[in-house]
Amino acid sequence: MYEFAVVGMGIAGLSTAIRLRENGYDVVLLGDEKSASASCAGIITLQLEDVKDILLVKESIKIINDLIKDYSIDEVGVTCRGFISIEDSMEAQESAELLKKADVVFKQFDAKDASPNWPWLKISEDEIVTYTMDDLSVEADQFIKFLIKIAREKGVDLERDWVKEIVFGERHKLLLQRIGEVEADVVILCLGAWTRDFLSKNGIVIPVIILCAPAYRFKIDEEIMAFSDEVYESYWRPGVNRTIVGGGYHAEIANDPSLFFQKPHLRFRNDAEKLLRLRLNGKIEFIEEWSGPISITPDLDPILDNLPGYENVFFLDGLRGYGLMRGVALGYLLADIASGRKDLDSVEGYRLSRLSNLF
Numbered sequence: 001m002y003e004f005a006v007v008g009m010g011i012a013g014l015s016t017a018i019r020l021r022e023n024g025y026d027v028v029l030l031g032d033e034k035s036a037s038a039s040c041a042g043i044i045t046l047q048l049e050d051v052k053d054i055l056l057v058k059e060s061i062k063i064i065n066d067l068i069k070d071y072s073i074d075e076v077g078v079t080c081r082g083f084i085s086i087e088d089s090m091e092a093q094e095s096a097e098l099l100k101k102a103d104v105v106f107k108q109f110d111a112k113d114a115s116p117n118w119p120w121l122k123i124s125e126d127e128i129v130t131y132t133m134d135d136l137s138v139e140a141d142q143f144i145k146f147l148i149k150i151a152r153e154k155g156v157d158l159e160r161d162w163v164k165e166i167v168f169g170e171r172h173k174l175l176l177q178r179i180g181e182v183e184a185d186v187v188i189l190c191l192g193a194w195t196r197d198f199l200s201k202n203g204i205v206i207p208v209i210i211l212c213a214p215a216y217r218f219k220i221d222e223e224i225m226a227f228s229d230e231v232y233e234s235y236w237r238p239g240v241n242r243t244i245v246g247g248g249y250h251a252e253i254a255n256d257p258s259l260f261f262q263k264p265h266l267r268f269r270n271d272a273e274k275l276l277r278l279r280l281n282g283k284i285e286f287i288e289e290w291s292g293p294i295s296i297t298p299d300l301d302p303i304l305d306n307l308p309g310y311e312n313v314f315f316l317d318g319l320r321g322y323g324l325m326r327g328v329a330l331g332y333l334l335a336d337i338a339s340g341r342k343d344l345d346s347v348e349g350y351r352l353s354r355l356s357n358l359f
């Protein structure tokens with residue numbers, strides 16, 4: 001019998017469980033390592049289009065820096081500090097205004113000044129480079145393994161099994177896929193793209209669409225910094241052993257969970273490679289590709305709420321393509337709300353009711 005059962009071992013579930021444990025609660029975390037989080041490109045950047053998202057990432061980076069401070073970067077999976085984006089001058093001006101509003105330290109460079117700093121980058125005269133030095137990039141699967149280790153070290157009990165069904169009651173009973181059951185006072189569902197189907201079994205409809213997005217790893221000659229190309233639309237970060245990981249902004253609808261990790265289309269890979277060659281000199285050699293699910297709400301904000309009709313059951317979903325970077329701060333927030341340290345009304349803009357006109 002636990003005080004809290006957190007379901008889902010992606011970034012949201014792990015962060016929630018870690019925070020609950022930090023505050024001294026008795027926590028079990030259920031699920032397995034196969035997640036969007038472990039399959040994602042691994043970029044954590046403050047260069048987003050919405051001030052409240054930038055503030056979430058700022059908070060996430062603060063928490064991550066604290067969690068990793070006693071470990072080597074290899075152990076954590078960090079491959080890069082800092083991030084640059086390439087934009088036209090108008091976009092760069094808008095980005096600067098957003099970053100200022102969120103009180104983020106950044107620098108901007110025109111092509112002439114950018115070239116000596118990032119000689120590997122092909123940039124044209126009318127483009128601007130925005131540099132945020134606090135950002136980081138990780139090998140995502142290694143980073144998730146590291147967080148699982150941290151959760152265990154902090155005293156979170158891990159149950160590597162899927163939850164088949166939950167019998168809600170005064171004490172909730174979570175029936176496991178393989179064997180047995182777990183009881184808890186409070187249940188927190190961090191099921192990512194699986195949330196919609198799981199809730200629909202309990203008669204709860206959430207308006208999210210699920211997309212399947214690909215990522216690629218190429219071998220390269222250069223040592224690069226993580227970057228996004230907002231002109232031709234691709235994003236990249238350095239990986240281990242002189243590789244580069246990222247892709248174009250490609251995605252397709254994947255309603256069926258069996259399609260969540262499907263092999264990407266060859267045309268997406270060809271396009272991603274073409275986009276990369278627009279920015280990088282030297283030899284580029286394809287190594288591997290994979291994909292994962294992304295769940296998106298109509299207003300692009302996450303849903304963080306309790307389950308309608310159940311005061312002590314909470315869920316978090318809709319982290320879209322920015323879940324690794326925002327998920328840590330959101331998981332901490334969710335833990336504080338579920339344990340009564342913060343009020344649900346403080347996240348009114350993330351509650352399901354804001355979307356009620358849609359369903």
Ligand SMILES: Cc1cc2nc3c(=O)[nH]c(=O)nc-3n(C[C@H](O)[C@H](O)[C@H](O)COP(=O)(O)OP(=O)(O)OC[C@H]3O[C@@H](n4cnc5c(N)ncnc54)[C@H](O)[C@@H]3O)c2cc1C
Binds near residue numbers: 008161192322
């Ligand atoms: C190709 C790609 C690249 C991306 N790149 C980035 C990036 O660079 N930066 C960034 O910030 N974001 C990125 N994202 C988005 C990011 O991966 C997601 O937003 C984020 O991982 C969502 O986290 P989550 O914890 O909500 O879900 P997930 O990480 O998917 O975790 C959900 C977990 O719940 C488990 N689960 C589901 N049902 C059950 C059940 N019944 N019982 C037990 N467990 C269950 C699943 O197995 C899974 O482990 C990318 C996504 C993709 C696909």
